[in-house]
Amino acid sequence: MQIKKEDLYPHLKKICYIPTLNIGVVTWRIENYANELLKFKDDCIVHIDYIVDANSNIAWDKFAINHEEMSQKIVTKLEQCFDYFDFIIFQKIQNKEALILIEQLKKKYPQTKVIAEIDDAIGEVTPSNKNKFTYHHRYAAQHMIISDAIIASTQFLGESVREIVGNDKPIHVAPNCINIGDFGMCFDKKNINPLPKKETINLVYVGAGGHDEDLKLFIKPILNILNSRDDVRFIIRYGDHKPEFIPNHEFIDFKTNVINSPNDEWAIKNYLYSMYKLNANIGLAPLRDTQFNRCKSGIKWVEWSYLNVPLVASNVEAYKKINGSLYLTDNNSTEIQKRINIAIQSQTKRDFTFLKNQSMQTFNIKKECKRLLSFMDSL
Numbered sequence: 001m002q003i004k005k006e007d008l009y010p011h012l013k014k015i016c017y018i019p020t021l022n023i024g025v026v027t028w029r030i031e032n033y034a035n036e037l038l039k040f041k042d043d044c045i046v047h048i049d050y051i052v053d054a055n056s057n058i059a060w061d062k063f064a065i066n067h068e069e070m071s072q073k074i075v076t077k078l079e080q081c082f083d084y085f086d087f088i089i090f091q092k093i094q095n096k097e098a099l100i101l102i103e104q105l106k107k108k109y110p111q112t113k114v115i116a117e118i119d120d121a122i123g124e125v126t127p128s129n130k131n132k133f134t135y136h137h138r139y140a141a142q143h144m145i146i147s148d149a150i151i152a153s154t155q156f157l158g159e160s161v162r163e164i165v166g167n168d169k170p171i172h173v174a175p176n177c178i179n180i181g182d183f184g185m186c187f188d189k190k191n192i193n194p195l196p197k198k199e200t201i202n203l204v205y206v207g208a209g210g211h212d213e214d215l216k217l218f219i220k221p222i223l224n225i226l227n228s229r230d231d232v233r234f235i236i237r238y239g240d241h242k243p244e245f246i247p248n249h250e251f252i253d254f255k256t257n258v259i260n261s262p263n264d265e266w267a268i269k270n271y272l273y274s275m276y277k278l279n280a281n282i283g284l285a286p287l288r289d290t291q292f293n294r295c296k297s298g299i300k301w302v303e304w305s306y307l308n309v310p311l312v313a314s315n316v317e318a319y320k321k322i323n324g325s326l327y328l329t330d331n332n333s334t335e336i337q338k339r340i341n342i343a344i345q346s347q348t349k350r351d352f353t354f355l356k357n358q359s360m361q362t363f364n365i366k367k368e369c370k371r372l373l374s375f376m377d378s379l
Contacts, residue, residue: 013044013376016085017117018051018078020061020093024208026054027268028299029091029119029153032179033372036365043373047085051077061098075101082109087376089115089151092122093143103146113379116147119176121295122161144169149379151372156317157295172375176297177365178272178306195279200233201344204280204309206257207300209240214293216245217286217314221337225344226251232344235278237266276307282343285313288331298322305359308352312336312343324362325355 017034019026030048037046051060051074063070064078081088082105093099093116106114122140141164144150149170152158158171165171203222205215215238222234226249236246237257246254257266257274265274283304287293294317301322304311313319315328329339 014085015044015046015087016081017048017089020091024268028176036179036369061093062095064097064101082112087113089117091117092140094139096139099142113148115149116144117151119153121292153297160295174368174372175363176299177363177368179365200231201281202233202235203282204235204278205284206237212243214286214288217331219245221333224337280309281347283309283311285311287314287316289316301326302359302363305355308355310352312340324358
């Protein structure tokens, strides 16, 4: 008879993560944490169950019931999870079929704690997001309600769902952290060629699609800079089509990046390395002060700081709470241009090689995993 580790060590917490979102969010919110938790062998057993093939583009939460053989496979898998694990952490559920199934299984396995994992606002989407009419916020809200606890990526996001779940629901903040073994990726293990000596000062924006309104904030101030000097370049790698407000300009380098393409240089496994190769002097993080953006994390600071690149960011919730070095700007053209120029002038006056260590210490995955395990103990 095979003796299982959990039989020898019954105190171990058995934790299962179940993704529902795109691979980029899964990497940050699930794989980075789950793979670090694997190192806590005396405290927990951790598993990620994708339910369906992660590359199939099938929303398993939509097919959980009323889809014959596929539904049966999903039901069987989820029931096995409820029967075995102490904690099941579901990423945001956006379809009623999965909610019906989860509620049924919660009644059958009341000892299993169900935790909702969220990293975005519930109830608001950016206007330029091409999928804005496909979101089902009422189901995401219901997911928060039926869960025993919630894990959120920021304090503001966690508090924002209080109106949905009430004051008694346990909510834990697990910030976005780079895990060197995963998303920090093979970056440190690559045979990285030294970057060529910069002939220009490169301002760089890298982002997913659906942020046209945010990106537009920085266009006029940057054009003023580009038109007043010939040693600055604006490099944009955007997850959507080129917005109309970005002109054809000899000093603007715009390309669309398809972050979720598994064979692309911007696939998640190559993401930081592709950022590195842009040879940035200054990263940019424009954000409007909206409820949706207040719920976001300062993820661009985490990424650019890891690459020792200083960041100019909008002075909004996501960035103003960061305990680290960055250039904050109000969202008016004069102030934006002023702050970017200060960052440009600092290139010859400051050494930014301290930023990587600051990023890793400010958002430390090991420390956050310890806090997460303590939170589960409290449940």
